[in-house]
Amino acid sequence: MTSPTVDTQQQVDQFRAQFSRVRDELGRMIVGQGEIIESTLVAFFAAGHVLLEGVPGLGKTMLVRTLADAVNLKFSRVQFTPDLMPSDIIGTNIINEDEHGKKSFQFQPGPVFANILLADEINRATPKTQSALLEAMQEKHVTVAGTTHRVEEPFMVLATQNPLEMEGTYPLPEAQLDRFLFKLKVTYPTADDLHTILDRTTQTGSPQINKVIGGDEVRAMRATVRDVPMTREVQAHAIGLVLGTHPENAEASPLARRFVRYGASPRGVQALILAAKIYALVDGRYHVSRADINRAALPALRHRLILNFEGEAEGMTSEAVLEEILKVL
Amino acid sequence: MSHLATSVPRRLDTVTAERVIRSRLRQLWRRRLVAGFIDRFCLALLLAATALLLVGIYRFLRSEEPFDAAAAWNLLEFALAGTVIATVGSLPFLDDVTRWIDRRAGTHDRFHTALDFAEREGRTPLEELTLAECLQYVERFPVARWTPIRLLPPTLLTVPVPLVALGMLAWHASLGIGQPPRDPALQAAVARQAEALQKVAARLKQEEKKSPSPDLSKLAEAMKRSAERLKESQRESDEQKTKTALGEMSSLEAMLNAMKQAAKEGKVSPGELAALAAALAADPQGKDAADALKAGQLEQAGDRLAKLAEQMQKQGGGEQALQQLAQSMQEQAAKLSDQERNEVARQMQQAAQGAQSGQQGLSQQALQRLAELLRKAGRNGAKQAKAGGAGGQPLTERQLQDLLNALENMKEGMRPGNDSEADGPGGQPQSLASVEAFTKSRGDGSQADGKPTGMPGGEHDQGTNEHLFADKPSDLTEGGRAKRLEGVLGSGATLQELVGAASGPARASRQYRDLYEAIAPAEQNSVEQENIPLGSRHLVKRYFENIRPQN
Numbered sequence: 082m083t084s085p086t087v088d089t090q091q092q093v094d095q096f097r098a099q100f101s102r103v104r105d106e107l108g109r110m111i112v113g114q115g116e117i118i119e120s121t122l123v124a125f126f127a128a129g130h131v132l133l134e135g136v137p138g139l140g141k142t143m144l145v146r147t148l149a150d151a152v153n154l155k156f157s158r159v160q161f162t163p164d165l166m167p168s169d170i171i172g173t174n175i176i177n178e179d180e181h182g183k184k185s186f187q188f189q190p191g192p193v194f195a196n197i198l199l200a201d202e203i204n205r206a207t208p209k210t211q212s213a214l215l216e217a218m219q220e221k222h223v224t225v226a227g228t229t230h231r232v233e234e235p236f237m238v239l240a241t242q243n244p245l246e247m248e249g250t251y252p253l254p255e256a257q258l259d260r261f262l263f264k265l266k267v268t269y270p271t272a273d274d275l276h277t278i279l280d281r282t283t284q285t286g287s288p289q290i291n292k293v294i295g296g297d298e299v300r301a302m303r304a305t306v307r308d309v310p311m312t313r314e315v316q317a318h319a320i321g322l323v324l325g326t327h328p329e330n331a332e333a334s335p336l337a338r339r340f341v342r343y344g345a346s347p348r349g350v351q352a353l354i355l356a357a358k359i360y361a362l363v364d365g366r367y368h369v370s371r372a373d374i375n376r377a378a379l380p381a382l383r384h385r386l387i388l389n390f391e392g393e394a395e396g397m398t399s400e401a402v403l404e405e406i407l408k409v410l
Numbered sequence: 411m412s413h414l415a416t417s418v419p420r421r422l423d424t425v426t427a428e429r430v431i432r433s434r435l436r437q438l439w440r441r442r443l444v445a446g447f448i449d450r451f452c453l454a455l456l457l458a459a460t461a462l463l464l465v466g467i468y469r470f471l472r473s474e475e476p477f478d479a480a481a482a483w484n485l486l487e488f489a490l491a492g493t494v495i496a497t498v499g500s501l502p503f504l505d506d507v508t509r510w511i512d513r514r515a516g517t518h519d520r521f522h523t524a525l526d527f528a529e530r531e532g533r534t535p536l537e538e539l540t541l542a543e544c545l546q547y548v549e550r551f552p553v554a555r556w557t558p559i560r561l562l563p564p565t566l567l568t569v570p571v572p573l574v575a576l577g578m579l580a581w582h583a584s585l586g587i588g589q590p591p592r593d594p595a596l597q598a599a600v601a602r603q604a605e606a607l608q609k610v611a612a613r614l615k616q617e618e619k620k621s622p623s624p625d626l627s628k629l630a631e632a633m634k635r636s637a638e639r640l641k642e643s644q645r646e647s648d649e650q651k652t653k654t655a656l657g658e659m660s661s662l663e664a665m666l667n668a669m670k671q672a673a674k675e676g677k678v679s680p681g682e683l684a685a686l687a688a689a690l691a692a693d694p695q696g697k698d699a700a701d702a703l704k705a706g707q708l709e710q711a712g713d714r715l716a717k718l719a720e721q722m723q724k725q726g727g728g729e730q731a732l733q734q735l736a737q738s739m740q741e742q743a744a745k746l747s748d749q750e751r752n753e754v755a756r757q758m759q760q761a762a763q764g765a766q767s768g769q770q771g772l773s774q775q776a777l778q779r780l781a782e783l784l785r786k787a788g789r790n791g792a793k794q795a796k797a798g799g800a801g802g803q804p805l806t807e808r809q810l811q812d813l814l815n816a817l818e819n820m821k822e823g824m825r826p827g828n829d830s831e832a833d834g835p836g837g838q839p840q841s842l843a844s845v846e847a848f849t850k851s852r853g854d855g856s857q858a859d860g861k862p863t864g865m866p867g868g869e870h871d872q873g874t875n876e877h878l879f880a881d882k883p884s885d886l887t888e889g890g891r892a893k894r895l896e897g898v899l900g901s902g903a904t905l906q907e908l909v910g911a912a913s914g915p916a917r918a919s920r921q922y923r924d925l926y927e928a929i930a931p932a933e934q935n936s937v938e939q940e941n942i943p944l945g946s947r948h949l950v951k952r953y954f955e956n957i958r959p960q961n
Contacts (some may be wrong), residue, residue: 088535089535089536089539090539093539122576172908248591296738308534308536308538309536310534310536312519312522312523313526314522314526315519361518364518365539366518366543367536367537367539367543368518368520368523368527368540368544370519370520371512371519372516372518374727
């Protein structure tokens with residue numbers, strides 16, 4: 082029988098402490114949006130990518146930039162525009178001439194070669210450019226002219242997008258959407274939050290962000306997350322939740338049967354479990370519970386449900402479908 | 411319930427860990443069982459109380475006693491039994507208890523996880539940490555708080571029920587409706603009926619002394635007992651009283667009818683025997699049976715007839731012999747007068763009909779039935795001889811009909827609106843008048859042969875009159891031989907014509923009175939012969955009385 086070692090206990094304690102420090106640091110810059118901050122960090126330590134959706138001016142970009150500052154990692158930002166080309170993101174081969182006059186192609190890395198990539202207003206670029214991120218997000222490498230270039234770990238894409246109803250936007254392809262661990266909806270700040278924002282931004286002096294953890298700590302924390310145990314029954318609960326979104330499944334909810342065209346993919350269950358593990362650790366536990374799974378359900382699955390025509394026409398949302406499934410489970 | 415584990419929880423070996431979690435779960439299981447039982451019982455009690463109250467109010471509104479202690483006790487027993495069954499039927503397993511408490515108390519699946527990990531071998535360090543933390547939580551878990559053993563608040567609603575019950579009982583008693591008012595007319599009618607029965611029984615007893623008869627003695631005893639029961643029923647409710655009175659009358663009526671049926675079946679006229687003997691004598695094989703008949707050895711004749719029927723069935727050419735015998739029987743039966751016709755004549759004709767229509771089985775049955783009738787008549791004759799020797803004499807159909815009439819008159823006296831039984835001749839009640847007729851018929855042998863009694867209610871006795879239509883000689887008989895009716899189908903007004911017209915928009919072509927008179931004999935016949943429940947027979951009669959033409 083393996084006994085619980087002090088090392089493991091320390092690892093877990095360290096995880097909680099570091100998570101807490103980063104969250105506090107982000108909270109010093111970002112006013113309100115506690116749930117968004119925590120969810121972003123959960124996705125970050127689960128080695129996932131985040132899609133932040135909200136109207137301009139809600140602090141999405143600020144959140145990402147602050148995260149990059151707080152974790153002492155390489156950060157780059159790409160402003161997506163309709164004329165942005167894939168090579169603008171992943172890089173390209175350029176002709177380089179040495180001192181002897183010999184010319185050769187040299188790979189010029191794009192902004193994707195960073196630890197944290199901010200893909201700002203990702204839905205303003207064409208689908209072709211959006212898809213340039215696919216390989217990097219999943220495989221953690223890019224291929225240019227037949228040569229594969231690995232991106233540095235930890236790697237995370239934080240994309241922001243405006244609501245799809247706005248003009249000049251291109252909806253993200255389903256394959257691209259599926260690669261985001263979480264989709265978070267940024268809402269307007271409350272009156273109190275606005276007071277605090279004004280106090281911080283319209284007076285002299287602004288908070289300085291300290292780098293509280295580095296890349297090594299992030300990698301160690303990511304490893305700790307994977308060790309969090311869970312029972313088979315809790316795992317079955319997560320699976321049931323995902324299967325409930327499949328309209329062809331016998332156990333699908335009535336809303337899913339009626340309004341969903343495609344349910345969540347296996348990546349959805351993976352996202353649920355990983356996020357739930359971090360929620361459990363942050364909550365002071367060593368094991369995953371159903372409540373953790375349920376808490377992760379909306380951010381992890383809402384972008385993986387593709388509604389059918391009737392669902393869209395009726396104004397149905399994937400959140401409503403998921404909430405119904407959660408009620409039944 | 412969230413708490414950060416800031417120190418390393420204590421380590422537990424697998425056995426200890428399992429013991430700790432299972433012991434806690436068993437505690438939860440027991441408390442849940444008890445709490446579940448109490449919850450269900452509270453619910454059952456509430457339902458029972460509601461039902462009791464509703465029934466009580468309903469009975470109170472009907473001026474009946476609102477509550478019945480036995481019924482309330484039964485209801486309580488049902489509630490308890492239902493609760494026990496429901497509780498036993500939903501006994502949970504330990505796994506179910508873990509799921510239930512995890513969901514109910516928001517434990518973040520610590521019970522389930524502890525049970526799962528405690529059973530695991532080779533746990534990882536994080537699993538050890540998890541198990542230790544979960545067990546710590548489970549040990550501190552306030553079991554009593556989450557499985558409280560208490561009565562459900564709605565159970566308090568059952569408290570007013572006994573109070574309301576007592577109040578309603580008191581009110582009911584004060585209104586004096588515990589003893590519903592008795593109908594004096596009904597009481598008087600029942601008393602009259604009891605008295606009449608007693609008198610009839612006494613008269614029958616006297617008659618029995620004069621000429622002893624086992625039937626008479628039996629009847630007198632039965633009537634005496636019925637009279638006593640009727641007197642006892644005076645203490646009961648009106649409804650119960652009416653039931654008892656009708657029940658007693660019906661059982662007497664049934665007894666008389668059974669006697670009458672037995673008398674009818676055992677009756678064989680000499681003419682019938684002669685006709686049967688003549689028919690059998692026409693067949694060489696039936697000569698033995700004919701001889702026995704002529705010698706008055708009825709039982710022996712019956713045996714021989716049965717044997718003859720069997721022989722005809724078995725031997726070749728039996729069908730032809732049977733047809734000849736049947737033909738002969740038909741001829742002889744046709745010669746019989748109405749008075750002579752009884753069951754034997756009917757069976758003879760049936761045998762003939764069977765043979766003519768090619769239904770040999772029917773004829774065989776009729777022959778067997780004839781044989782049985784002869785044996786029975788022989789046995790009855792022997793019994794009568796014995797009884798005559800001992801001073802006993804069975805009652806005839808006629809006499810039994812007189813007694814039935816007496817009973818019918820008594821029942822009529824019980825009808826609502828009949829303050830007293832209609833007077834018969836001499837101012838005495840009709841029931842006693844019918845008994846008088848009975849005693850006369852016993853005293854005077856000629857009455858027993860079917861002379862009109864002249865008593866009301868005695869005119870619908872079947873075939874007891876010398877002539878069916880009063881004193882006028884019947885057109886259907888002529889010197890004891892059947893007369894064929896002459897007529898043309900459809901030449902006169904018919905019942906069918908009337909019924910057809912009545913269903914359409916046209917006016918009836920016959921007067922209602924004509925129709926009534928046409929169906930009245932059939933009605934009387936039906937009421938006597940159809941299988942109508944004895945207690946309801948007077949209702950059918952009353953219906954026909956009600957539809958009788960007024961003018």
